[in-house]
Amino acid sequence: MFNNVTIVGVGLISGSFALALKDKGYAKKIIGVSRTKASTDKAIELGIIDEALPLEEAVRQSDFIYVAIPVDATIPVMKQIMNLVTDKQIIADAGSTKFVLCNSLADHPMRKRFVATHPMWGTEYSGPEAAVRGAFKDRSCVICEKEKSDEDAVSLVEKIYKSLGMHIAYMDPENHDIHAAYVSHISHITSFALANTVLEKEKEEDAIFELAGGGFESTVRLAKSSPAMWAPIFMQNKENVLDVLNEHISQLRKFKSCLEKENYEYLVELMENANKITRIIK
Structure with missing residues (x-):
């Protein structure tokens, strides 16, 4: 159980993930971060998040940070997050590409608190309205560079995905x-x-x-x-x-x-x- 979880991006993947965390009892409170107030307002209305905050404030309050935004925005946002976190926090992403991201974060001093993941699920829809329950059941999730992340961080992320009904696969970012x-x-x-x-x-x-x-x-x-x-x-x-x-x-x-x-x-x-x-x- 996390006290606070932050989802960066409140769309299809992150919204569905937030709903799953709530349904499984993993989070007491979910904070949403988005570029637009309209998105966070809709996410609150739909019960996906409990509160919307700016990124820095949300990260400082959270035990677990989950990033699911366009991959070109993920790198600068991830660097910003990793500059803020302590070794008590865990970060994971849901990006569809892994090599560029992992390479850009390779030398960051907090790299060990990051777990690079790709839950292999999605639809053609986007935005908070696209979030659904039971989204990840019987799907695969790829974890990259497991060896570069702290064991407790990987173990917890694996536990969450498995509890959502996902199968875990391990790959290097290139493959x-x-x-x-x-x-x-x-x-x-x-x-x-x-x-x-x-x-x-x-x-x-x-x-x-x-x-x-x-x-x-x-x-x-x-x-x-x-x-x-x-x-x-x-x-x-x-x-x-x-x-x-x-x-x-x-x-x-x-x-x-x-x-x-x-x-x-x-x-x-x-x-x-x-x-x-x-x-x-x-």
Whole structure:
């Protein structure tokens, strides 16, 4: 049980995490920090946080600080937080990229109180209204550089995530960012690109969305995701995302070539090979 927990960012991930902490009895009081008063007012209204405070004041009052904001803002905010904390406090983040963050904090004297995490869950929605209960159940959470964090800090963060129903995986930051590019980042780029493709066509054919079914909706739903969150992720993980994007473009060209050359057999082969994804997604 923490007396006070601060969540920096009061949106989808942090809001869902705050609700989980309350439901599990981990926090007597949750303090919210956000750039906008509208966000913290809504978070208070929804029962996500109990109070809103400026960052420095919130950190000084808290036992545990959880940071879930766009990754480009995370580094300066994390440095500010780590300049304030003592060895009695614990900090964790929920960022989708890890290498740049971990590298930037490597030499900070309070690095040992920081646990670098990435709960692998999210939706296309954002803001306090997007927070939901039971969000993390049966999902994976990656912890990076476990060896660089104090044992008590890691143990407590692991306990929290496990109690939320998450499976813990351990990776170095470089491998995390490579894997995240394949299983998360490319999905969002593809969805944004497909939405733009259809929107261009829709200029010519107003009726196109009347034909959109469940398959279309499930494929492009990620295109509703926040650009303020995803553009920094793509840029921080640029090299890995470019590698995956090049492979994806190569695969698209194979399908294009099959159609141009009327190569039915290879077209079927490509799709049958794709069916093997059932090993990963049931």
